Amino acid sequence: RRRPSFAPRPHKANDLLLCSKQLLLKSIFCMVPGQTRMAQQPLLSLPEFHNVSTGALVVTEPLNFWGGARVKPKDTKNSEPVYEPATGRVLCDMIPCGEEEVDEAIKSAHSAYLKWSKLSGMERARIMLEAARIIRERRDEIARAEVANNGKSITEAQVDIDVAWQCIEYYAGIAPTLSGQHIQLPGGSFAYTRREPLGVCVGIGAWNYPFQIAAWKSAPALACGNAMVFKPSPMTPVTAVMLAEIYKEAGVPDGLFNVVQGGAETGGLLCHHPMVAKVSFTGSVPTGKKVMEMAAKGVKQVTLELGGKSPLIIFKDCELENAIKGALMANFLTQGEVCCNGTRVFVQREIMPQFLEEVVKRTKVISVGDPMCEETRMGALISKPHMEKVLGFIKQAKEQGAKVLCGGERFVPSDPKLKDGYFVSPCVLDNCRDDMTCVKEEIFGPVMSVLPFDTEDEVLQRANNTTFGLASGVFTRDIARAHRVAENLQAGTCYINNYNVGPVEVPFGGYKMSGFGRENGQVTIEYYSQLKTVVVEMGDVESFF
Ligand SMILES: NC(=O)c1ccc[n+]([C@@H]2O[C@H](COP(=O)([O-])OP(=O)(O)OC[C@H]3O[C@@H](n4cnc5c(N)ncnc54)[C@H](O)[C@@H]3O)[C@@H](O)[C@H]2O)c1
Numbered sequence: 001r002r003r004p005s006f007a008p009r010p011h012k013a014n015d016l017l018l019c020s021k022q023l024l025l026k027s028i029f030c031m032v033p034g035q036t037r038m039a040q041q042p043l044l045s046l047p048e049f050h051n052v053s054t055g056a057l058v059v060t061e062p063l064n065f066w067g068g069a070r071v072k073p074k075d076t077k078n079s080e081p082v083y084e085p086a087t088g089r090v091l092c093d094m095i096p097c098g099e100e101e102v103d104e105a106i107k108s109a110h111s112a113y114l115k116w117s118k119l120s121g122m123e124r125a126r127i128m129l130e131a132a133r134i135i136r137e138r139r140d141e142i143a144r145a146e147v148a149n150n151g152k153s154i155t156e157a158q159v160d161i162d163v164a165w166q167c168i169e170y171y172a173g174i175a176p177t178l179s180g181q182h183i184q185l186p187g188g189s190f191a192y193t194r195r196e197p198l199g200v201c202v203g204i205g206a207w208n209y210p211f212q213i214a215a216w217k218s219a220p221a222l223a224c225g226n227a228m229v230f231k232p233s234p235m236t237p238v239t240a241v242m243l244a245e246i247y248k249e250a251g252v253p254d255g256l257f258n259v260v261q262g263g264a265e266t267g268g269l270l271c272h273h274p275m276v277a278k279v280s281f282t283g284s285v286p287t288g289k290k291v292m293e294m295a296a297k298g299v300k301q302v303t304l305e306l307g308g309k310s311p312l313i314i315f316k317d318c319e320l321e322n323a324i325k326g327a328l329m330a331n332f333l334t335q336g337e338v339c340c341n342g343t344r345v346f347v348q349r350e351i352m353p354q355f356l357e358e359v360v361k362r363t364k365v366i367s368v369g370d371p372m373c374e375e376t377r378m379g380a381l382i383s384k385p386h387m388e389k390v391l392g393f394i395k396q397a398k399e400q401g402a403k404v405l406c407g408g409e410r411f412v413p414s415d416p417k418l419k420d421g422y423f424v425s426p427c428v429l430d431n432c433r434d435d436m437t438c439v440k441e442e443i444f445g446p447v448m449s450v451l452p453f454d455t456e457d458e459v460l461q462r463a464n465n466t467t468f469g470l471a472s473g474v475f476t477r478d479i480a481r482a483h484r485v486a487e488n489l490q491a492g493t494c495y496i497n498n499y500n501v502g503p504v505e506v507p508f509g510g511y512k513m514s515g516f517g518r519e520n521g522q523v524t525i526e527y528y529s530q531l532k533t534v535v536v537e538m539g540d541v542e543s544f545f
């Protein structure tokens with residue numbers, strides 16, 4: 001399978017016929033490649049996602065992957081149902097890996113690491129570029145699987161998949177440039193440094209960006225010559241294994257990127273395993289602390305990408321139209337389930353009425369509904385308990401004195417198949433104070449808390465008055481103020497006159513309890529490699545003894 005990079009996949013006549021038939025019937029049936037008629041058996045196995053619609057997907061194939069193939073779970077007794085957020089229907093079972101399976105996956109990764117780490121950066125890059133190309137080619141089927149599993153809108157999922165292949169492409173570009181330093185020493189002696197891989201790295205993911213997180217972790221790891229065992233969230237087990245298959249198809253050695261399914265117990269087995277050199281974790285602060293503790297026992301390196309409660313500061317001299325768009329982007333992507341969301345929106349008092357009027361008007365018209373539809377802008381929350389938690393935060397906010405300007409309720413779309421979906425109408429809260437729970441805690445739902453402020457000093461102090469430090473944002477036309485505010489905000493990212501843009505060239509990560517280490521950008525190479533110093537004596541040994 002070697003097509004020129006970025007060449008579109010050639011359509012076969014049958015493909016076109018089947019696609020148009022499928023669109024006409026608007027239903028999902030099992031297709032066998034090359035067949036001219038559709039079988040009457042409802043789908044679905046993973047390779048046939050192309051036109052999948054909400055409520056139609058059932059995933060039955062094994063979701064573990066090591067040794068270059070999908071692996072059936074050894075024991076199904078701890079199996080958990082995984083729900084499709086838009087319908088509340090069971091999508092598949094998540095069957096956690098036990099000790100023996102985790103050990104097999106890690107050993108498989110180690111044997112691949114021994115081969116992969118001996119390749120040159122150019123050789124690794126070629127394979128990674130091929131993986132990026134395949135993801136690009138299969139963007140829509142991966143995005144559809146992601147939507148079925150996560151509930152976000154197809155438009156956003158497509159962007160997530162694009163970011164994933166861009167990330168792999170970016171680190172493929174960096175792989176050949178990894179190099180050390182040459183240091184001259186007296187008498188012709190010298191030293192040099194080598195940037196070497198760490199070995200087997202573990203990636204543990206959250207459920208909000210399942211495929212993208214797997215790419216953000218594996219791309220720099222593989223570029224540096226490591227192997228990876230990745231554990232997705234038990235709520236989103238479906239798409240990481242697609243990435244594993246794509247890496248395999250691109251030509252990585254069997255075992256280089258592996259997927260084990262499971263929750264806390266499986267995560268613990270990974271963190272404790274003696275053959276693991278590093279754990280890169282994305283998730284909540286409490287779990288991050290546990291991961292760090294477990295990794296500390298084996299003195300393993302750790303990257304922690306944790307939660308946030310980020311401030312977005314809107315000064316009265318801003319370009320208001322952009323500030324409003326920025327506030328919407330800062331709060332409502334992925335149903336508000338985004339770690340770096342700017343959920344504390346500080347608005348300078350003089351422009352508060354115009355800001356609120358416009359932001360509420362636009363929030364009310366956000367189309368919430370079937371996430372597979374191109375027109376939908378907000379899908380369903382990840383789970384019923386999570387939806388209830390978000391609604392609980394809104395109820396508590398009202399009790400504490402906040403005023404709901406719009407949304408904040410369970411939403412039941414008119415389409416009957418979505419009646420049990422986990423939809424919440426996007427919510428804007430006014431009359432907020434810094435001491436309210438909705439302003440202090442990460443809600444991880446479509447809830448924007450708006451807070452008035454008067455001066456720059458005051459807002460900086462309030463913006464920084466949090467244990468989190470993932471992201472921040474400022475809207476102003478005053479260039480000096482923008483950079484001054486960026487300098488003084490205690491956060492790993494500060495967006496000036498925009499929010500939630502995430503090019504893969506740009507490092508991403510937290511300050512304070514939002515974690516440490518970085519993903520994306522050149523700097524992440526340092527988190528997936530170690531530096532060896534080689535000292536070369538050209539003369540005789542001078543001994544004191
Ligand atoms: N900073 C970032 O880049 C980023 C990105 C996405 C999500 N998040 C954060 O993630 C959180 C939401 O995700 P979540 O609910 O999946 O988080 P979570 O902490 O509950 O779970 C994250 C992952 O950790 C695993 N896990 C749970 N207990 C474990 C243990 N004891 N040992 C090892 N692994 C364990 C889970 O199975 C899951 O794969 C939010 O706080 C959000 O802000 C951060």
Ligand SMILES: C[N+](C)(C)CCCC=O
Nearest residue numbers: 209338339340500501502
């Ligand atoms: C919204 N961004 C910029 C893609 C970041 C997503 C990171 C994870 O929640």
